[in-house]
Amino acid sequence: MRVENWRQGVLVAISLIAVLALSVAGRVAQDPGYHRFADSTTLFGLANFFNVVSNLPFIGVGAFGLWRAPRLAHAPARDAYRVLCMAVILVGFGSAYYHHVPGNATLLWDRLPMTVAFMALLTLLLEERVLERRKPGLLWLLVAVGASSAVYWALTESLGQGDLRPYILVQFLPVVLIPLIIALFPTGPSSNRLLLAALGLYGLAKLLETFDSRTLELTAVVSGHSLKHVAAAAAVLCIVRAIPTRA
Structure with missing residues (x-):
């Protein structure tokens, strides 16, 4: 490996370790209680109102x-950027559909656009910061891998052998790689700060998801899962703003 490519080697090594670790791990099944959310308020005839409408920020940010x-x-990063934004819009619709009628069948339409968004984000960062030249086909290869992870879960779930491992890899590998990309391939401080803010907001979103019921108890108005959507959309906004535009 040439000396100037060692940083790319670090990213490749981390990715391979993650793939190998999940490959040897046991099957990760879908939690049967995943679809039970703290807030099931019906307003204006819409079931699970707040968990549904809290997805609107995704559509706006996209x-x-x-x-x-x-x-x-x-310019070479525009395709990945556009796919990311379109996927985020679809996340808004897909997640709203799922939360209106929670179940494994509708969950696929929540997860499918998310996997596309994660892989488009990874491609965007690679093309913006890591790769010396644009790699034709990289975006569509990674998007296909991402979408396949959601479809694989749905198929295995339908066979009673649900396996979330590929989906977990697609969701969390970019989260692991982002701080490494920031450290190893720094650009403007403003862009770095926005990407770090996105990571922080994503972490907050996962915490709110974990403490769904507790958040509703504390606020008596809104659940952790509804706020999770808002925090996640804010994270995407930071990512969108981190990609520089022409003056």
């Missing part, structure tokens, strides 16, 4: 990102 797309400073 639309804002698409509006910025023509002015991106790094």
Whole structure:
């Protein structure tokens, strides 16, 4: 390996370790209680109202990102950026659909666009910071891998052998790689701060998801899962703003 490529080697090594670790781990089944949320309020005839409408920020952030797309400073990254923004819009619709009628069948339409978004984000960061030249086909290869992870889970679930391992890899590998990319391939401090803020907001979203019921008890108004959607959309907004545009 050439000396100047050692940083790319670190990313490859971490990715391979993650793949191997999940490969040797046992099957990860879907928690049967996953679909039980703390808030089931019905308003205006809409079941699970707050868990549904709290997905609207995803649609707004995705639309804002698409509006910025023509002015991106790094033209080769535009395809990945656009796919990310379109996937985030679909996350808003897919997640709203799932939360209106929670179940494994509808959960696929929540997870499928999320996997596309995660892989588009990874491609975007690689093309923005890591790769010296754009790799044709990389975006669509990673998007196919991401989408396949959600479809694989749905198929195995339908056979009574649900396995979330590929989905877990697709969701969390970019989260692991982002701080490494920031450290190893730094650009402007503003962009770095926004990406770190996105990581922090994503962590907050996962905490709110974990403490769904407790948050509803504390606020008496809104559940942790509803706030999770808002925090996650704010994380995406930070990512969108982190990609520089032309002056």
